[in-house]
Amino acid sequence: MTSNSNGAVPTHGLGPFLQDARLRWVVAIAILAFLVVAPMIFGSYITVILTNALLYVVLCLGLNIVVGYAGLLDLGYAAFFAVGAYTIGVLTIQFGFNFWVAFPFAVLAAVLAGVIIGGPTLRLRSDYLAIVTLGFGEIVRFSARNLEITGRASGISGIQDPSLFGWQIRTQTDYYYVFVVLAIIAVIASFRLANSRLGRAWLYVRHDEDAAEAMGINRVQVKLAAYVIGAIFGAVGGAFFAANLGAISPESFSFEQSVLVLMAVILGGMGKIPGVILGAFIIILGPELLRDLGEFRLLVFAVGLLLIMLFRPSGIWPGRRGA
Amino acid sequence: MTAFDVVMQQIVNGLVLGSFYALVALGYTMIFGVIKLLNFAHGDLYMVGGFVGFLVLSAISGITGGGWTGVAISMFLSMIAVGCLGVVIERVAYHPMLRAPRLSILITALAVSLVLQNTVLSITHGQYTAFGADFGFGGVNLGNVFITYNQMILVGIAAFLMIGLEVFVSRTQYGRAMRAVAIDKDMCQLMGINVSGVIAVTFLIGSALAAAAGTLAGAYYGSVWYFMGFLIGLKAFTAAVIGGIGSIPGAMLGGLILGFLEAFGTQLPGIGSEWKDVFSFAVLILVLVFKPTGLLGKSEQERM
Amino acid sequence: MADNQLLALSGVTLAFAGNTVLDDVNFSIPRDAIVSLIGPNGAGKTSLFNSITGFYKPQGGSVRFDGQELLKLKPHQVTASGIARTFQNVRLFREMTVLENVMSGMHCRTKSGALAAVLRLPSQQREEAEIRAFSEECLAFVGIADEANREATTLAYGHQRRVEIARALATKPKLLLLDEPAAGLNSGEKVALTELIARIRNELGISVLLIEHDMGLVMKISERISVLDHGKMIAEGTAKDIQNDPKVIEAYLGQDDGEGQS
């Protein structure tokens, strides 16, 4: 890691914690060790919700690039999640593709969707962009509901479990490890992007568009890059989500889903990777912990959210990165 | 019905629907104006307004009956109650966040929305509640176009509230202060304007308008439900943006336009009811691509 | 106009909502020169900067830079073509270090994309090192290398101005536009600034155009001075020419003595 060899440039996406490279390795290894043994210690239920939380880590890190780094408010992130999932569903079921053959198309579809919607709209002010993305998310969901090829409201079922080099991914534990790997890749990718030329450009543009332009940064292009990369994260998450559940339907891609991912990102602390991961876990595990409360669980959870935001308005993870 | 009748009838439908959207959109836009917050709890205030209206009407219908008199009184009391609720929410949940990053308040608003929704869900066990207003189906036939008295009264009340708001904002001290706060909060503080007070009044009025819409909707459509604010909240947000968020006439215009888009989207061959929302959102996106600040929004300041 | 002109404006006209801000401005900067643009407040100096750098879109005229027409270009394209600028009110990127601020200038001179970053390709690693090295060089050039890792907006004002200049230098410009670089500096800092500007031209071979109110500084370092008043270019020449030009004296006398925007 060039940027740390002489301890000069602070590493982006972490906040003041974990700036020490050694400490960072210790924490990373501890977390990794925990993730590897978790399914053996805890039962299948915990494995399932941890899988879910790890999926959210991927989605949240993707949205974090859009919202946390580039400062674009996206209320329709579930659309990209849907594009990934439905591309897999349609290609494997309607066209008989193998999962791994369909997978690149899922990513490609997300890139296309990102460019088509982002291209003309990214110059809009944040609040207007929010409604455009919301509208786009709803358009995707309604289209999935109305089109024959996406199975209309019933969705697509019977999506086969993929196998990888002879390993048949099937059980919940298998998928758990798949999502562990995906989440790790997402973390590393986010981290490297944040500390790259492009990652810095996102921060420049977010802090001062005009100054960034004056420094020769094409803000529309840079924002589009953030949007498209965020879309890719979403689509990858969606593709494996589809394989994991084996069935997809429009309910999974609602506005609420977009909002939950956004909540996780902001709750943990936008732009701070550990914060975003924490946010993803809170948003998924919180309501699960409260299951015994029955119909009150969302109420209690929402009050909890409110309190967290009141006490830590910039998100849970400390540090100012992420305005 | 001839094609002409259908068009006329859909205009009436769009007008009624648009009036509801506009009333809710106004609160959205006012609150956005003063604290730049997309208040996602606004739709839920509409819902709470519906329930409060229902409670009041249940209590007084023995005296007033379930007709428009009773509904008008319920609406008025609901406006006061929910207006105060709006102020309390602002004080408790938003005010401490005003110096926080903008998106953090957004999450607070979402949390408030969840709290309101799930509180009512717990109390009502998710049941739909019949509102109990007792209206006739009577109306006027203009050729084949049928307009009920209820629709006329409804649009009349909505128009009255909107004109009242416009007068308030353009003619009164508070209204001027509100516009000033919308432009530059810090400057207003320096000028000795009670910014907190202005924000509170804005929430009071915005929430009261949502409550009015909620009560009217409950009475007109006949039932209230814990989730009834969700969809209209989304639609009102859309309407406010089409019109130009922050602009009061824009919210009215946006509400009506969205009402018409949905009415005609249902009717248009090739679109139909299944695709009408896709149609509305597509129009929204196109409007913003070509007019990036909405129809009546102020264009952005010159750069630099 | 001859080839030795680096930048040449002809007939540039800019209006906002019917108010003419720049009226048929003709103006040029020779290669290897230090040129100043002066004029009373509100004369349109910053507007002229913004028109050159693509932030404003003039209604008419032409801006030729090094053989290229700039008028239709976006700000980032103007920067890429070799014009860098600073801002009248310092506009550093908040919450980022001095070095990171300067690194922004290298953006348009490098090209590694997302994939290269995620995969940490050798070419990307090389480029990152290059960005750092050159940015550090720029910081050293303006004399604040030891502040590289401080948060930029916590620096003393005079140093913040230097960060802005270093940031502009990192774009490897042929022409540097400085918008009131001396505003808010004390006299010692002004002397240092004068030296810095001279070094930028002499050692780096970068032409400099500055807007400045401090006449002492302007007269001292400018080879040519242009005077803008009410959007019109009213005089052009050496310091001496300008000092004795009655039109210039009139323009300045007719002005209220107020601080503020140009």
Added chain:
Amino acid sequence: MQTLKLLTAAGLIGLAAMGSGAIAQETMQIGVQVPTTGSEATYGQDMINAVQIAVDEINAEGGLLGQQVSLVTGDTACDPQQSVNAASRLVSANVVGVVGGYCSGATLPTLQIYGDANIPFIIAAANSTQLIPENPGNAFMINSTGADQAAKAVEFLSAQGAATLTIVNQGDAYSQDLATLASEDWTAAGNEVVSIETVNKGEQDYSAIVTKIRSTNPDAVFWTAYYADGGLLIRQLRQSGYQGIIAVGDGSNSPQLFDIAGQAAEGVFAFSNPTADFLPQAASFTETYQEDYGNAPGPYAPLAYDGMKLLGWAIAEAGSTDADAIIEVLRSADGQEWLAGPISFTDVNTLARSNFIVLKGEGGAWTRADE
């Protein structure tokens, strides 16, 4: 660092707490998988209430295998991912069986989970045909599929002399499926489908569709979704002066339709299983429900009640909590009469019979219309 440690500790404690969810087993645990939050909570609450009534009755009679029965709720929020979480939790709580399944989309991915854990699953409401091939053999669908209902609707409406029909659904799997099936049958019967319309749940204002219906003036309108929005649609249709036949599917078979639609519900036809009100042995159910919860049972309350009773019967018959034995008993269900009619299963574990009846709204209540 302090914060970090605290967070880690809190997280681990939380996980441990969740892992130890299996409470000491003095009672027999039965899972209920329904949405209790989100926009579908109305129906989920209704089903839980009904299951609770069944459990109360079972416990009053001494429980099952000498144990009292208690319920564990798995809230699906009608979201596929959340329902997977809920199902996993029910599995880890060692439930003997599960009753529920409201949204088909959210029920589908749970089939494999219960299959892998070999837990009997009585699907009380979800009835999408997509569930059938995904069923590993331990799930039993006690709601008849849309095909039977569509056939009954077409038969009845044709007999009423209708030739043109507009079908309105709510854009969810259940009502869209029923709309499509009804449309196919109607066309096959030589009649004309004027249009299929879709509304959004919770939209309240259906005037645009009402105007469209008025302008084409079909002989009949068939609403395939639930009572809440159906009530509003019926109200607005009648207010606009539409005079034709209005029929609703079984999702709208609730007394609450009359609360919402008021006068307008008079003369509306509903297709339904022979629910509570029309089976003498079940009259007490409605009464108990009304007493306990203060409102009338919703459309799936009887099925949810039956699901619990059926499961209880199977456990008692099997004489153990062994899943294979219970499933064996369920397969052999032999047309006993339950609240919502007799139950026996096809070889793919779907309901073997179709005895849809037709109801008519009269005087603010449903009456039999086809006897």
